[in-house]
Amino acid sequence: MNQTPESLQQIENNFHELMRQRARDLIDSQNLELPKLEFNMNQEKQWFPIPGMYGGFSYWWEQETLITESWCRIVGGSGQRHKITTQGIELLEEGFV
Numbered sequence: 001m002n003q004t005p006e007s008l009q010q011i012e013n014n015f016h017e018l019m020r021q022r023a024r025d026l027i028d029s030q031n032l033e034l035p036k037l038e039f040n041m042n043q044e045k046q047w048f049p050i051p052g053m054y055g056g057f058s059y060w061w062e063q064e065t066l067i068t069e070s071w072c073r074i075v076g077g078s079g080q081r082h083k084i085t086t087q088g089i090e091l092l093e094e095g096f097v
Contacts, residue, residue, distance in 0.1 A: 003039040008037060008039050011066050011085065012036065012037040014086075015034075015035075015037065016034045017089070018068065018070075018084065019034055019048075019050075019070075022070055022080070026051065032050070032051075034048075037066070039064075045059065045060040054072050054073045054074045055070065055071045055073050057070045065084065065085050067084075067092075068081070071096070073097065076097075077095045077096070077097070078097060079093075079094065080093070080094045081093040
């Protein structure tokens, strides 16, 4: 693993950008502090709920890539899965939940 503090910070920045793309108004109106990432391969899936979204973001590490799933449980088909690296955000799947 070649995870450096700088690469972890870039992945966290990209994750926060994705969260804002999906739920900016709710994040801003509630002044939410977005999660700080730690690189831990043995870590279980983490959950970050967004109040008012009726859902939120689960996230976990696969090697040096952060995988995240987000959804709103009252909007059918709102689920999205992304992979996040230092290079950016890639949509892997959508339409579930």
